[in-house]
Amino acid sequence: MSIEIQGVSKSYGTHEVLKHVSLTVESGELFVLLGASGSGKSTLLRLIAGLLEPDSGRVILHGRDVTVLPPQQRGTGFVFQNYSLFRHMTVRQNIAFGLSIRRTNRTEQNRRVDELLQLIDLVEMGDRMPSQLSGGQQQRVALARALAYEPSVLLLDEPFGALDVKIRAQLRQSLVGIQRRLGVTTILVTHDQEEAFDIADRIGIIEQGELLELGTPDALYRSPQRLFTASFLGTANLLDARRSGESVVVNDVLLPMPSDGQYLNGHALKLLFRPEEVSLMRPDNTTSRYGLIGAGVVQAVSFAQPMIRVQISLTGEHANTPIQALLTASEVSELNLREGDQVVVGLRSYHLLPI
Numbered sequence: 001m002s003i004e005i006q007g008v009s010k011s012y013g014t015h016e017v018l019k020h021v022s023l024t025v026e027s028g029e030l031f032v033l034l035g036a037s038g039s040g041k042s043t044l045l046r047l048i049a050g051l052l053e054p055d056s057g058r059v060i061l062h063g064r065d066v067t068v069l070p071p072q073q074r075g076t077g078f079v080f081q082n083y084s085l086f087r088h089m090t091v092r093q094n095i096a097f098g099l100s101i102r103r104t105n106r107t108e109q110n111r112r113v114d115e116l117l118q119l120i121d122l123v124e125m126g127d128r129m130p131s132q133l134s135g136g137q138q139q140r141v142a143l144a145r146a147l148a149y150e151p152s153v154l155l156l157d158e159p160f161g162a163l164d165v166k167i168r169a170q171l172r173q174s175l176v177g178i179q180r181r182l183g184v185t186t187i188l189v190t191h192d193q194e195e196a197f198d199i200a201d202r203i204g205i206i207e208q209g210e211l212l213e214l215g216t217p218d219a220l221y222r223s224p225q226r227l228f229t230a231s232f233l234g235t236a237n238l239l240d241a242r243r244s245g246e247s248v249v250v251n252d253v254l255l256p257m258p259s260d261g262q263y264l265n266g267h268a269l270k271l272l273f274r275p276e277e278v279s280l281m282r283p284d285n286t287t288s289r290y291g292l293i294g295a296g297v298v299q300a301v302s303f304a305q306p307m308i309r310v311q312i313s314l315t316g317e318h319a320n321t322p323i324q325a326l327l328t329a330s331e332v333s334e335l336n337l338r339e340g341d342q343v344v345v346g347l348r349s350y351h352l353l354p355i
Contacts, residue, residue, distance in 0.1 A: 002027045002153060002185035003048065008057030010043055017043045019209040020057070025187060030179050032200035033189040040209040041189040045155050048187065049078050062152055074153075077146030077184075081158040083138045085130040091117075091141050092126040098149045116144040119178055136167040140174065147182065154179070156188040160195065168192075172199050193233060197221070205229050221274070223351045230272050230353055237278070237323040239293070239314075241271040241352065248352065251294040251317045258352060267354040278325035279346040280310065280335060290346035296323070298341040301332065308332045312343060 003025040010018040018040045025031045033041045046052040048059055050071035058067045066074045085094050092113050099109045117123045120140040130138055139159060146154060159175075160168040176199050179186050190196055196203050197217045205212045205220065205228070213220065213229045224230045230238065241250040243265055248255045250271050279290045296312040299322065303309070307326040314321045323345070327335075337343070 002029070002062055003031075003187065004058075004060040005044070005048070006058040006060065008044070008047060008054045008059065010040075010047060010052065010054050017209050018047070018054075021206075021209070021211045022057075023204060023211060023214075025185060027185055028183045030176065030186045030188070030199060030201045031204065032196040032202075033187060033204045033206055034191070034193065034196045035189075035206035036191055039206045041191075041206050042157050044206070045078075045157050045187060045189050048153070049076050049155050050074050051078075075151050076153045076155055077149070077151035079139075079142050079146045079154070079156045079159045081161045083130070083135075083142045083162075085138055085141060085145075087130055090127050090129060091122065091133070094130070094141055095144045095148050097145060102149060104149075112148055116148060119147075119181070120144045120174070134167075135163050136171055139163065139171060143175065143178070147178075147184070152185065154184045154186040156186065158190055159188065161190070161192075168195065169198075175199065205232065207232075222349075224272070224353070227270060227353055227355055230270075230351075235275050235324055237273050237275065238353075239271045239318055239321065239323075241269040243267075243269065251314060253291075253293050255291045255293070255347075255350070258350065264352055264354055270353045270355050271350055272353055273347050273350040275309070275324040275326040276307070277348045277350065278323065278327075279348055280312070280325055280327065280331075280337070281344045281346060282335060283342050283344055290348050291350070292344060292346045294318070294345060296343055296345050298337055298339055298343060300339060301337055310337060312345060314345065 005021055005023040008018055008021045021044060033044065035041045043052065047054050050069060058065055061074060095113045095116055096109045099112060117126050120143065122137060122140060160171055172195060200217055202214060202216055203220055204214045207228060213224060213226050220229055221233050230236045239250050241248050246257050248257055294314055294316045296314045298310060299313050300311040301308060304326065308329055310325045310327060312323050312325060314323060
């Protein structure tokens with residue numbers, strides 16, 4: 001493993017920013033730490049970089065305990081949200097800065113800078129000043145500068161937060177390509193779920209200084225282990241449920257027990273299903289291979305590019321409980337859905353959560 005965090009804590013006065021956080025990141029992995037503002041994610045990144053000292057715990061990089069070492073002895077590269085380029089230096093000079101203070105010879109500096117300019121697709125802009133670049137170009141230069149001295153660990157603190165949506169999406173893919181090509185172990189922190197799901201090998205969910213759950217993007221979205229994770233990631237439809245033998249009881253209906261729910265005997269449960277896992281039918285045509293959870297009334301139909309969002313209020317045990325479905329335009333057209341229509345709700349898949 002490249003990065004190992006062992007029981008790290010950090011407080012400012014009586015405010016605990018990080019609470020006994022432990023984490024391992026494998027060599028070559030692109031790991032995303034996802035959390036809301038104030039959750040402690042940037043603090044953890046600065047502790048790894050050596051910009052802050054933990055109150056307790058250890059930071060180990062490539063098997064070496066660096067907890068008390070200064071930043072320049074850790075072999076990490078750091079990219080900030082605000083670029084932090086030297087305004088009086090050209091692009092080439094900015095990229096070469098870390099090499100020059102390490103007294104790398106000029107020939108090697110030039111070779112490395114040329115290589116990185118090629119990597120970030122700014123070969124023709126080496127002699128420009130930062131003020132002559134767009135925000136996206138400046139962030140690519142900041143990335144190249146962090147990579148110039150070939151760090152073993154790359155740390156990125158909300159690197160695309162100041163950019164518009166289209167540029168962010170383009171730079172995310174550029175980052176993934178560069179990270180894959182170089183094989184550098186990378187931690188990126190963000191509050192942007194789309195960003196996390198777009199690029200991460202694994203995601204860590206952090207909230208109020210606690211690392212709550214780790215997993216691949218798909219696993220965290222489809223089968224989270226914590227109620228907070230289920231609600232935090234995307235839209236979660238959640239209904240009270242209980243186990244009855246090999247079945248799940250929800251809304252007075254029996255559903256098959258999912259294969260990963262066998263260990264939940266005796267737990268109070270929530271049934272989790274995402275809007276795209278919902279199937280709607282008319283009451284006079286309920287032939288379905290999906291699990292039916294009952295009837296409902298359409299409360300609203302709205303456009304949610306490229307899908308149609310349908311809000312339904314259930315009847316029965318979960319009377320007036322709102323759930324959301326995402327359907328294709330053709331599905332909505334075929335059902336001819338309107339506000340106030342009666343529908344039957346089926347589920348293509350679902351997941352059980354202990355509470």
